[in-house]
Amino acid sequence: MAIVTVRNLKKAYGDFYAVDGISFEIEAGEIFGFLGPNGAGKTSTINMLIGMSRPTEGEIIIDGIRLKEDIKRAQRIIGVVPDESNLYDELNGFENLCFCASLYGIGKGEREERARKLLKLFKLEDAADRPFRAYSKGMKRRLTIAAAIIHNPKILFLDEPTTGIDVESARQIRDLLLALRREGKTIFLTTHYLEEAERICDRIAFIVGGKIVKISTMDELMKNSVQGYTVKLSFEAAKKRLEEVKNHLERKFNMDIDIEDEDSCLIRSKEAIPLYPILKDLNDEGIAVFEARTIKPSLEEIFLRITEIEASAGKVGMDR
Numbered sequence: 001m002a003i004v005t006v007r008n009l010k011k012a013y014g015d016f017y018a019v020d021g022i023s024f025e026i027e028a029g030e031i032f033g034f035l036g037p038n039g040a041g042k043t044s045t046i047n048m049l050i051g052m053s054r055p056t057e058g059e060i061i062i063d064g065i066r067l068k069e070d071i072k073r074a075q076r077i078i079g080v081v082p083d084e085s086n087l088y089d090e091l092n093g094f095e096n097l098c099f100c101a102s103l104y105g106i107g108k109g110e111r112e113e114r115a116r117k118l119l120k121l122f123k124l125e126d127a128a129d130r131p132f133r134a135y136s137k138g139m140k141r142r143l144t145i146a147a148a149i150i151h152n153p154k155i156l157f158l159d160e161p162t163t164g165i166d167v168e169s170a171r172q173i174r175d176l177l178l179a180l181r182r183e184g185k186t187i188f189l190t191t192h193y194l195e196e197a198e199r200i201c202d203r204i205a206f207i208v209g210g211k212i213v214k215i216s217t218m219d220e221l222m223k224n225s226v227q228g229y230t231v232k233l234s235f236e237a238a239k240k241r242l243e244e245v246k247n248h249l250e251r252k253f254n255m256d257i258d259i260e261d262e263d264s265c266l267i268r269s270k271e272a273i274p275l276y277p278i279l280k281d282l283n284d285e286g287i288a289v290f291e292a293r294t295i296k297p298s299l300e301e302i303f304l305r306i307t308e309i310e311a312s313a314g315k316v317g318m319d320r
């Protein structure tokens with residue numbers, strides 16, 4: 001069931017459309033990723049979803065609430081992690097969380113209990129008494145997420161939650177988000193890291209130039225945007241024989257072979273590549289294959305390919 005519905009959403013700054021007519025739904029309990037390059041319109045979109053910026057056009061419905069009719073009610077059930085932290089430098093971790101809770105009208109005893117629980121969950125107990133300004137970037141991001149869920153929201157919106165922090169902190173944050181999903185929360189996040197989207201998102205929307213060019217699960221994405229298959233064959237001491245291997249395989253199996261370096265070559269094919277017959281054949285020819293490995297396309301390649309396909313179909317308007 002959709003918990004967020006967005007229809008024909010637009011945001012114009014002057015006559016420039018940063019968000020240009022996007023529509024999508026977020027299912028309850030999923031992690032929905034908004035993936036796109038710098039300037040694609042991710043922050044502009046999230047700011048409209050959280051009621052921080054007014055849409056030029058279009059409709060946003062959050063858990064049955066029309067945002068433009070009742071922003072306050074919608075904001076009680078959402079949590080927000082902005083790209084720049086919104087916490088107070090001079091307050092310590094505990095005080096920051098208690099202050100955020102007080103904004104939602106949570107009583108003293110309750111808010112102190114929640115603050116302590118979240119500091120523990122986010123492994124910030126030792127830093128509870130330190131001022132926010134003394135936190136590392138990763139700690140700041142964790143406390144900002146803790147603050148965003150202090151009122152136990154149904155839906156969490158995060159703008160680039162792991163940008164600018166180290167690998168280990170980013171991993172901790174992804175684990176926290178997965179744990180929140182297990183608790184039944186719905187999560188919307190923006191990112192320009194393909195790897196991140198692949199690791200934790202159930203579905204991904206690609207946004208380029210203010211338009212969504214594709215919405216799909218990662219699996220579908222790999223299946224539909226991969227042009228054929230690639231297998232890398234490595235040989236032992238094959239230096240002189242690679243040309244011979246290439247000619248032989250091309251003739252016999254009717255496939256394209258590229259010599260990659262002095263001891264390996266790539267087989268490319270539109271259809272799945274039957275490895276066993278090839279290996280057997282080479283063996284019969286007295287050519288020892290050291291390793292055969294299927295090459296997965298990088299997410300960068302997939303992204304480029306999707307944007308190319310959609311651009312050539314005239315769907316991506318970059319020059320509005």
Ligand SMILES: Nc1ncnc2c1ncn2[C@@H]1O[C@H](COP(=O)(O)OP(=O)(O)OP(=O)(O)O)[C@@H](O)[C@H]1O
Pocket residue numbers: 013018036037038039040041042043044045192
């Ligand atoms: N307040 C504003 N006034 C004018 N133009 C703006 C404003 N905010 C954003 N833009 C423009 O809108 C476009 C989309 O910006 P936005 O911040 O939404 O992109 P983004 O996808 O979040 O990028 P990034 O990955 O860099 O965070 C950009 O061209 C940006 O320059």
Ligand SMILES: [Mg+2]
Pocket residue numbers: 042043044083159
């Ligand atoms: Mg942004």
